[in-house]
Amino acid sequence: xxxxxxxxxxxxxxxxxxxxxxxxxxxxxxxxxxxxxxxxxxxxxxxxxxxxxxxxxxxxxxxxxxxxxxxxxxxxxxxxxxxxxxxxxxxxxxxxxxxxxxxxxxxxxxxxxxxxxxxxxxxxxxxxxxxxxxxxxxxxxxxxxxxxxxxxxxxxxxxxxxxxxxxxxxxxxxxxxxxxxxxxxxxxxxxxxxxxxxxxxxxxxxxxxxxxxxxxxxxxxxxxxxxxxxxxxxxxxxxxxxxxxxxxxxxxxxxxxxxxxxxxxxxxxxxxxxxxxxxxxxxxxxxxxxxxxxxxxxxxxxxxxxxxxxxxxxxxxxxxxxxxxxxxxxxxxxxxxxxx
Numbered sequence: 001x002x003x004x005x006x007x008x009x010x011x012x013x014x015x016x017x018x019x020x021x022x023x024x025x026x027x028x029x030x031x032x033x034x035x036x037x038x039x040x041x042x043x044x045x046x047x048x049x050x051x052x053x054x055x056x057x058x059x060x061x062x063x064x065x066x067x068x069x070x071x072x073x074x075x076x077x078x079x080x081x082x083x084x085x086x087x088x089x090x091x092x093x094x095x096x097x098x099x100x101x102x103x104x105x106x107x108x109x110x111x112x113x114x115x116x117x118x119x120x121x122x123x124x125x126x127x128x129x130x131x132x133x134x135x136x137x138x139x140x141x142x143x144x145x146x147x148x149x150x151x152x153x154x155x156x157x158x159x160x161x162x163x164x165x166x167x168x169x170x171x172x173x174x175x176x177x178x179x180x181x182x183x184x185x186x187x188x189x190x191x192x193x194x195x196x197x198x199x200x201x202x203x204x205x206x207x208x209x210x211x212x213x214x215x216x217x218x219x220x221x222x223x224x225x226x227x228x229x230x231x232x233x234x235x236x237x238x239x240x241x242x243x244x245x246x247x248x249x250x251x252x253x254x255x256x257x258x259x260x261x262x263x264x265x266x267x268x269x270x271x272x273x274x275x276x277x278x279x280x281x282x283x284x285x286x287x288x289x290x291x292x293x294x295x296x297x298x299x300x301x302x303x304x305x306x307x308x309x310x311x312x313x314x315x316x317x318x319x320x321x322x323x324x325x326x327x328x329x330x331x332x333x334x335x336x337x338x339x340x
Contacts, residue, residue: 001126004047005031006038008056012104016051019105019115035059042072054080054089062092069097075125079104087193095163097302100187127247128276149217150177151333152267154259156252158185158274160302166201168326173203175334179215183223183252191224213237223250231258248278256282260289268292274306284315294318294325
């Protein structure tokens with residue numbers, strides 16, 4: 001894989017170069033010392049992946065990411081010192097089109113495991129770039145529908161997803177009996193930060209899913225591990241590492257398939273912005289099971305990969321802008337009466 005490095009701290013840039021060069025599978029194309037230089041170098045010699053720092057002169061990592069995705073789009077991994085201390089910037093970068101976030105190996109607090117963690121992240125993104133197929137979800141025998149939940153809203157997203165999820169759910173208190181589950185491609189070490197950040201944007205509580213949790217009405221439940229979120233026939237939420245070699249983790253397809261198989265009541269599947277094809281087959285399964293399905297349109301997507309894949313196989317009943325997805329959900333599911 002051809003990799004560009006955008007980092008103005010000489011020691012950090014050298015640490016990244018050393019990690020990338022430690023394997024023959026990767027090649028460092030260039031090292032940019034400013035955000036503006038990174039934008040220019042992507043235009044002149046586009047890599048497969050950019051390792052992007054957040055704090056750089058001329059253009060910060062957020063704006064550099066935005067300009068690269070607009071002009072010469074490629075995969076971008078935010079690699080920055082202590083990302084948990086820069087939550088707002090991280091989510092702005094993810095909203096601008098970055099795929100994921102990890103700590104700079106030099107500054108990792110794991111006693112040297114940062115090199116291996118970064119290489120694993122790069123390998124996963126390499127698979128994601130190449131993956132075109134979709135995997136099936138584990139099967140379970142169907143059982144009774146849980147009556148207290150009237151509507152299940154399942155949302156899947158990847159690149160640009162955190163901002164998109166916040167926009168469609170902001171200012172909305174869904175009607176009583178609405179369960180909302182979000183499967184976002186994000187590293188498990190940052191899932192809790194995503195949950196906290198999203199909770200600050202919404203009127204309803206946001207919680208990460210612990211293994212064995214039931215579906216819960218009145219809140220947003222977030223997948224929190226690199227394993228896949230599954231729903232059993234008894235409507236309990238668990239994590240499963242199968243399929244093990246699937247690049248999308250946690251997989252939207254896996255969860256959508258579970259909804260199609262095991263949820264007998266009303267449900268809506270929403271597939272938002274993201275690279276690749278994850279979620280398209282699962283959304284089609286939901287539609288074939290009689291559920292409502294929506295995909296984001298190209299104009300409002302940070303990366304029109306996953307929604308495009310859904311449109312190509314006619315998985316979405318509606319293809320809508322981000323703004324109109326929020327309106328459609330409010331119209332379909334309703335809102336909690338004022339004062340409740």
